[in-house]
Amino acid sequence: MTQEPFGQFGRTVAAGVLLAALLGLMVWTGASPVTPLESDVPNEVDVTSDREAYVGERVALGGFVVDTDPVVLATWASGDGQFTLVDADAHVQNSDEPLETGDHVTAYGTLEDESTLVVERATIQQPSETRYMVLVSLLGGLWVAGRFVRGWRFDFERFAFVPRDRARSRDEAESTDRERSDADRAANARARDEPASVTQDGRSRSSGGERRA
Structure with a gap:
């Protein structure tokens, strides 16, 4: 072992x-930000809580579009923390379509004032991309879980997962040992019940010791 x-x-x-x-x-x-364009610049968590401190600096804001004329970004799911995005449609990098209400956008640019971001580049995270990611992750997780359950089982004696083939072989060996032990006990019981033994010359001797022809 x-x-x-x-x-x-x-x-x-x-x-x-x-x-x-x-x-x-x-x-x-x-x-952390959902899709940060720059890892070393302030994001919506920093800027929304202290807008005045970041006026004139480059920042990356992520959130949902709540209006399109002009484009307004809400950094909070409740719709609060709104910023107007200047030239956002012209700087979207992964789509040729104009922004629509409900789009999840991350925009990088200069914070012109406490509520206005002049966009230099932006990206959109499509809802279909999120659904695809979730679906693929779910199917992959189910496949891995199925393979694991088919190949392994939990051994309560060892408090560990063990391969099912190894566990099956061990169970078969234990069953064979039990059957062999039972057979040995039965053979010993039959030997004790036999009344006569056999001598070296092949003739039977009775329990009283008399030799028969």
Whole structure:
């Protein structure tokens, strides 16, 4: 039997560390801009809370279009945190169509005043792209989960996932050992119940020791 280097305690600690890392990455991703054009410039989280401090600077604002004449961007899902985008339609990089209400946009440019952004470039995240990403992720997750369930099972004795083939082989070996043990016990019981034994010359001797012809 192969000795596991860390045992059950090591597996538990590793699972806890991985789970904490996963939750930390989820929180970090949710707190960062959705599609930042520039990683080293202030984003909508910084600018919306202190607009005056960023007037005249280059910033990247992400949010939803709530009006198109002129184009107005809301950085909060509730519709608050609005900025007017100047020349936004002319600087969209991944679409030839004008912006529409509900489009998710990230715009980079200079904050002209506390509510106006002069756009230098912008990108649109289409709803179909989000649906495609979610669908592909869901199908990929289900496929991986199915392969895992078919190939592995949880061993409560070892408190670990083990390959199903290995577990099946171990169960078959244990079953064979039990059958062999039962057969040995039955053979010993029959041997104890037999009244006579056989001598070296092949003739039968009775239990009383008399020799028969």
